[in-house]
Amino acid sequence: MKSVPMLSSAFLHPAGETLPEPLLALRKERASALVDMPLPTRKTENWKYSSKYLKLADDMAISLPAEGKTGNSLAVPGYKVVFINGVMIPEASEYPDLDGIQITSFSDLDSDKAKALAAKLGSTLNHDQAQFARLNGARFEDGLFIRLKPGAVLDQPLFIIHETNADASGSAYPRIFVESGANSQLTLVEEYISSGDAQVLVNTVTEFSLADGANVTSIRLNMEGENVQHIGATGVLQQRSSRFESHCVGFGGPLRRHDLQVRLEGEGAETKLNGVVVTQGKQHYDNHTSIDHVAAHCNSEETYRNIAADQSHAVFNGRIHIHQDAQKSNADMNNKNLLLSNGAEIDTKPELEIYADDVKCAHGATIGQLDETSVFYLVSRGIGRRQANVLLTMAFINELVQQIPVEAVRETAQARLSDFFEQTFQEA
Amino acid sequence: MLSIKNLHASVEGKEILKGINLEIKAGEVHAIMGPNGSGKSTLSQVLAGNDAFEVTEGEVTLNGDNLLDLETEERAREGIFLAFQYPVEIPGVSNLQFLRTAVNAMRKHKGEDEMNAAEFMKLAKEVSKQVDLDPAFLKRGVNEGFSGGEKKRNEIMQALLLQPKLAILDETDSGLDIDALKVVSDGVNALRSEDRAILMVTHYQRLLNHIVPDYVHVLAGGKIIKSGGRELALELEEKGYGWLGIKDDDTSN
Numbered sequence: 001m002k003s004v005p006m007l008s009s010a011f012l013h014p015a016g017e018t019l020p021e022p023l024l025a026l027r028k029e030r031a032s033a034l035v036d037m038p039l040p041t042r043k044t045e046n047w048k049y050s051s052k053y054l055k056l057a058d059d060m061a062i063s064l065p066a067e068g069k070t071g072n073s074l075a076v077p078g079y080k081v082v083f084i085n086g087v088m089i090p091e092a093s094e095y096p097d098l099d100g101i102q103i104t105s106f107s108d109l110d111s112d113k114a115k116a117l118a119a120k121l122g123s124t125l126n127h128d129q130a131q132f133a134r135l136n137g138a139r140f141e142d143g144l145f146i147r148l149k150p151g152a153v154l155d156q157p158l159f160i161i162h163e164t165n166a167d168a169s170g171s172a173y174p175r176i177f178v179e180s181g182a183n184s185q186l187t188l189v190e191e192y193i194s195s196g197d198a199q200v201l202v203n204t205v206t207e208f209s210l211a212d213g214a215n216v217t218s219i220r221l222n223m224e225g226e227n228v229q230h231i232g233a234t235g236v237l238q239q240r241s242s243r244f245e246s247h248c249v250g251f252g253g254p255l256r257r258h259d260l261q262v263r264l265e266g267e268g269a270e271t272k273l274n275g276v277v278v279t280q281g282k283q284h285y286d287n288h289t290s291i292d293h294v295a296a297h298c299n300s301e302e303t304y305r306n307i308a309a310d311q312s313h314a315v316f317n318g319r320i321h322i323h324q325d326a327q328k329s330n331a332d333m334n335n336k337n338l339l340l341s342n343g344a345e346i347d348t349k350p351e352l353e354i355y356a357d358d359v360k361c362a363h364g365a366t367i368g369q370l371d372e373t374s375v376f377y378l379v380s381r382g383i384g385r386r387q388a389n390v391l392l393t394m395a396f397i398n399e400l401v402q403q404i405p406v407e408a409v410r411e412t413a414q415a416r417l418s419d420f421f422e423q424t425f426q427e428a
Numbered sequence: 429m430l431s432i433k434n435l436h437a438s439v440e441g442k443e444i445l446k447g448i449n450l451e452i453k454a455g456e457v458h459a460i461m462g463p464n465g466s467g468k469s470t471l472s473q474v475l476a477g478n479d480a481f482e483v484t485e486g487e488v489t490l491n492g493d494n495l496l497d498l499e500t501e502e503r504a505r506e507g508i509f510l511a512f513q514y515p516v517e518i519p520g521v522s523n524l525q526f527l528r529t530a531v532n533a534m535r536k537h538k539g540e541d542e543m544n545a546a547e548f549m550k551l552a553k554e555v556s557k558q559v560d561l562d563p564a565f566l567k568r569g570v571n572e573g574f575s576g577g578e579k580k581r582n583e584i585m586q587a588l589l590l591q592p593k594l595a596i597l598d599e600t601d602s603g604l605d606i607d608a609l610k611v612v613s614d615g616v617n618a619l620r621s622e623d624r625a626i627l628m629v630t631h632y633q634r635l636l637n638h639i640v641p642d643y644v645h646v647l648a649g650g651k652i653i654k655s656g657g658r659e660l661a662l663e664l665e666e667k668g669y670g671w672l673g674i675k676d677d678d679t680s681n
Binding site for chain 2: 371373374376377378379380381382383384385387388391392394395396397398399
């Protein structure tokens with residue numbers, strides 16, 4: 001029998017001792033559980049299309065130092081918190097001291113609060129489906145804890161800039177935990193960017209816990225460089241009548257993986273997940289989403305679009321699990337894909353498990369190419385072929401981009417996508 | 429302006445155009461009539477540069493320049509405009525964005541400054557009024573959910589914005605009720621000018637009551653078999669294509 005590859009023990013040694021004791025203890029405990037963690041192979045169901053892109057060298061186990069310049073990020077119209085290599089940089093961050101809203105780095109938590117957080121950290125995620133969240137749990141050096149008291153409303157979006165400074169090989173483990181109290185409101189923008197060109201791993205975990213009636217919008221922009229392997233997980237727990245909305249825009253890389261898990265635990269909770277992925281060259285991107293309808297009368301609506309050019313590879317796996325007591329669930333999942341070349345590959349898989357008998361659950365997936373008739377129509381009006389291709393490709397995802405609720409992010413996403421396609425169609 | 433000599437074209441190896449000869453001068457309006465399957469739409473598509481059709485013989489020049497050497501977009505920039513029989517719906521690209529991109533591509537080609545969003549909006553609103561399209565259509569996806577008549581008006585609107593040298597109207601009257609036909613015809617008549625030519629392709633002569641052509645040609649079996657003045661269209665209307673010994677089986681186009 002062939003031996004299964006294991007996570008190198010080099011990855012089991014965390015750096016950074018600035019965390020409060022309860023979090024250090026938690027990290028240690030999780031690291032010990034990682035001994036003999038098998039790495040995914042093509043036989044690992046939830047990694048079968050992506051394991052070949054995972055290339056972890058021992059020198060990538062080193063924690064990247066929390067230093068380097070900041071400034072690649074977009075102009076931020078709201079509050080911002082800057083992390084470099086997974087550690088918060090207070091002097092680059094600007095956020096208010098608002099009543100009922102706590103925004104604190106893990107390192108700054110007092111022992112009681114750290115203890116309370118340690119009890120919750122990881123609780124929103126199914127680690128069997130997001131294996132690498134375990135690695136983050138054993139390695140995070142810092143993190144951001146956001147807590148909104150009941151009724152608190154953050155008046156502007158909070159931007160979290162995660163910059164990876166890759167001057168040397170190594171890895172970073174950004175971590176966020178958001179506790180959104182009853183009827184509180186928050187819009188959080190996570191932006192992942194990088195500088196430098198050494199081979200690095202960015203392994204993130206973001207968690208949202210929404211109490212009754214909480215309303216959270218999450219926007220995630222993944223724009224790291226060609227030297228960054230990114231494996232991220234987002235866990236969401238929703239109580240009664242809460243509303244969660246997610247907009248993910250991802251640009252391909254050597255390895256891009258995002259697991260998004262939502263558990264609808266209280267009646268009347270709603271979740272809406274939108275995702276756009278674009279890949280070109282030999283890039284890869286894999287989105288795995290999972291929605292658990294645990295309670296009755298919940299709604300979920302999921303729309304993902306992938307566009308793959310050249311020899312790139314995009315993956316979408318959408319799981320919906322409707323539990324036995326989740327009567328009157330309403331779930332709608334839609335995944336449309338655009339292949340821009342013969343060499344590109346897109347794998348899409350809906351996974352539906354329904355154990356309640358009075359539910360509405362719809363899913364659809366399509367894969368297509370640019371429509372030649374549409375191209376001809378545009379060029380017959382004097383529009384250049386390249387521009388026509390860009391227009392039609394943008395059109396495929398425009399509906400989703402237009403739904404991004406923060407104007408600055410929407411415009412940035414639009415501009416970057418447009419640049420991306422200009423590059424894609426350069427040869428045409 | 430446009431000179432077509434012995435044009436042969438085929439699609440998927442099947443020859444559709446079998447030696448077309450046609451001269452169109454600036455200021456003239458020509459109508460090409462013919463039964464379904466005679467090659468009318470093929471001629472329009474070949475002139476506009478659709479790759480699906482292969483030109484196997486002959487030449488086409490626009491003001492002396494070889495048209496067939498040009499890419500579709502270059503032909504458009506040189507002044508060829510085709511109003512489609514079946515305009516394409518493109519959700520996700522707004523009509524406004526599409527029209528402005530096209531107008532600016534043209535302006536750039538002519539060395540003129542591109543129009544900004546506000547300038548273009550003003551122009552687009554004026555022209556949409558001319559074809560009786562609610563300006564709300566500008567915000568919708570290109571032809572998305574438009575009725576047949578709205579699509580045809582949108583085509584004429586594009587012609588009015590792009591101000592082509594040669595406007596080719598492919599079955600522009602099909603699917604129009606009498607009111608819409610009037611609006612579309614008024615739009616086309618507004619295009620008539622001394623330095624512009626119009627080529628109308630139509631099965632029926634009713635459009636020609638509204639847009640009176642200078643010349644009428646009958647296309648059958650991939651060739652022009654008869655040319656004349658506007659009275660030829662009336663004669664065809666009265667006697668049918670059978671009069672010229674052509675079968676009009678109405679089964680294909």
